[in-house]
Amino acid sequence: MSKRLKDVGESAVLRLARKIFTKSKIVVTGIGDDAAVLSIGGKFFAMTTDMFVGKTSIPQIATPEQIGKKAVVINFSDLAAVGARPIALLFSIAMPADFELSSVERIMRSMEKEARRYGACVVGGDVDEGEDITIAGFAFGIVEGKILARDRARPGELVGVTGELGSAAAGLDVIRRKLEEKRFEPLIRAQLEPEARCVEGIILGKCKGVTSAIDISDGFAYNLWQIAEESGIGITVEKEKLPICSLVKEYSKSIGKDPYDFALFGGEDYELLFTIKPSSLSELERKFKRANRKFTIVGKTVRGRGVWISEEGKVKRLPKIGFEHFRHNSQNL
Amino acid sequence: MSKRLKDVGESAVLRLARKIFTKSKIVVTGIGDDAAVLSIGGKFFAMTTDMFVGKTSIPQIATPEQIGKKAVVINFSDLAAVGARPIALLFSIAMPADFELSSVERIMRSMEKEARRYGACVVGGDVDEGEDITIAGFAFGIVEGKILARDRARPGELVGVTGELGSAAAGLDVIRRKLEEKRFEPLIRAQLEPEARCVEGIILGKCKGVTSAIDISDGFAYNLWQIAEESGIGITVEKEKLPICSLVKEYSKSIGKDPYDFALFGGEDYELLFTIKPSSLSELERKFKRANRKFTIVGKTVRGRGVWISEEGKVKRLPKIGFEHFRHNSQNL
Incomplete structure (x- = not known):
């Protein structure tokens, strides 16, 4: 069959x-x-x-x-x-x-x-x-600058992400649980009214040391895996550095859930995940500051294949979980 | 409401x-x-x-x-x-x-x-x-040449159409009536496997005297009306000159229907309907012949507003009937 x-x-x-x-x-x-x-x-x-x-x-x-x-x-x-x-x-x-x-x-x-x-x-x-x-x-x-792609990251680079993580997925959770309190409205808006990081993308493309980029639509963890697999490299991220929206933390606490689940596996944040040569970091910081935009360095690229996350010195493999059409339960692919 | x-x-x-x-x-x-x-x-x-x-x-x-x-x-x-x-x-x-x-x-x-x-x-x-x-x-x-549009026909031009008319609509009729005999297969194919007239479109765009064009997706009569209305002109076509596919005539006869219904109001032929200044006709004929493609002059543009069809000297208004989504019966709009 x-x-x-x-x-x-x-x-x-x-x-x-x-x-x-x-x-x-x-x-x-x-x-x-x-x-x-x-x-x-x-x-x-x-x-x-x-x-x-x-x-x-x-x-x-x-x-x-x-x-x-x-x-x-x-x-x-x-x-x-x-x-x-x-x-x-x-x-x-x-x-x-x-x-x-x-x-x-x-x-x-x-x-x-x-x-x-x-x-x-x-x-x-x-x-x-x-x-x-x-x-x-x-x-x-x-x-406008160079073409950004997923497959050009090399070991020895930094991994950055624009904006904050987790809001869109937390917003979807608020909607599903019908917890439509006023204080969680920004999360619902993040889900229903996302922004595209076009200004950020153009700046990244014009910064010589930026080597790869992808938008976070399927979930941060999943998109990290995509960069790693397409480029044939490894990535390690530090959990403490992930820029989680403070309201996501507050909401997660109220429902007894780990905010990192939203930030890592939720998706639809439409932020940009990118890799950059360390020598270009200050140039990118300058350009983002001038445009009044935000990014955070959350990890680095390494030799090998896979994605790892470190927490208080302990390193573990980050599962490749994300949203996939037709498969109705997120799973480790 | x-x-x-x-x-x-x-x-x-x-x-x-x-x-x-x-x-x-x-x-x-x-x-x-x-x-x-x-x-x-x-x-x-x-x-x-x-x-x-x-x-x-x-x-x-x-x-x-x-x-x-x-x-x-x-x-x-x-x-x-x-x-x-x-x-x-x-x-x-x-x-x-x-x-x-x-x-x-x-x-x-x-x-x-x-x-x-x-x-x-x-x-x-x-x-x-x-x-x-x-x-x-x-x-x-x-x-590649000039941009063709619907709204640039002027009175005193010729109206032409590529290929033949009626096959796709007749094919749909064959499918609906489940009359899937071998001899009508070309009609079914015309419905399910149309061709795009890209070579013809490029030639039309490169011929200076061509003034407007549209593809016949909603029905020949409807698309004639669109050229006429967008350009603010009138169009008269001669029924005898319409290039109706011979198999459409044969099929129409077998089911007791007027083949002109398929050709005028059926749609989905994906031929190109265009207008051209008479002085450029021989240039276009030469170019189409060289490319081994076919067109037929079926009428002319006139002053006034509307579309008329002549048959044995008698002229009548061609109804603006065509396919329209959401309205489930074709109608005179």
Whole structure:
């Protein structure tokens, strides 16, 4: 009997895609990275697509504005991860026939506003009928510095991450447990209204010593593994250094859960994880400070294969757990 | 009570989109045409998205190869309509968890093969879980001649169409009536395996006298109306001149239906409809002949507003009937 997607998971589809789709000369970065990058007429153009399906991906409390915003941000985050400035956005949207026109209007107004905030604009779209609301976004941008990719980290570098970790996953937990208290609202917003780190991505791309980058959509641990595996290196991170949002700690305490679970395995923070040569650290600090943005060095790259986490001097292997479509329980792959 | 999509139809969403999404300086063609065109560094880049949802858009007899092929072609057809050569394709695909991995592989292999046939390649994608198979394609190309658009026809020009009309709609009818006889197989193939007229689109874009173009996805009559309305002109076509596929005539006879219904109102032929100045006709004929491609002059543009069809000297208004999502009966809008 033929294998079904629930037996093999999303990663099997991605492996197939890499095998089937071949690159042509102008494709610098193809299948497998956050965004594809094409070299045309001396410029590097980045393009990516990210889709979400109502029932499986959108919490019911999300407003049309939040749905529109997230559709834009998850695509621009992919551009940020390769160091591209967003230029244009297109989207295909499927909706049930009894969907309200006013909701469609609110989704579209939010997309327009959000695209503009990043200096881009919505240039096209397609509308279809479907049983469940489904939005596929397509983002197009220009790489301003060098192209960032996942597979170029080398041993002896530092591992950094922008912003803070854990808020989006904690926010999803708040929504699921229906603990919608006022003080946890910022967590819910982090889940429903994430930001794309485009300014940060462009700075990273322009900093010579930055060697690799990826956006944190599938979970910090999972994305660390992706950098390590694609680059053929090892990574060690120090648990104490992880920039966990203080509200995540407060929320975790209130429900008796470990905040590191949200920060390491939760996903959807849309921060950028990157590697940088130690000699370039002060340059990057200067540039981030000037742009009023934040990053934290959380570990380093080493020889070997795998990802380890250290806590009070003890080092253990960080499990490769993250979100994967079709497999409904996160698991150690 | 708020209006629902089934009350207002797809066109209301498109009107909203045009109102909401504003253009930026680099956008030459924005919302409302087959593809968006951006001007960057002296080059014109075209981009478009087209989505289809399993239950509403894919006949059950379609093979995975046909699904993959059609996902590519409907997007490249939009590029053809603005005169662009396809360069790259991305796709977002949602599937149920019990979908077979081997079917996904067949869809992807077909996409790769098809993209290559048009000189392009698949550079990215996203995989999600959804109840129904849904594929959103994004195509990216370069305009080689001038940018073709819908709104630039003027009175006193000729109206032409590539290839033949009616096959795809007749094919859908064959499938629906389950009349899958061997002799009608080419009609079924026309429905399930259309071609994108990219070579024709590039030739049209390079012919100075061509003034407007659109691809025939919503039905010939509907697309004639779109050219007329967007350009603010009238169009008259001669029924006798419409290049109806002979097998469509044969099939129509066998079921007692008027073949012109398929040709005028059926849609999905993915041919190109265009307008051209009479002085450039011989140039276009030469170029099409050299490329071994076909077009037919079927009418002319006139002053006034509307679309008329003449038959044996009698002229009547051609109803603006076509396929529209959310409205389940084709109707005179």
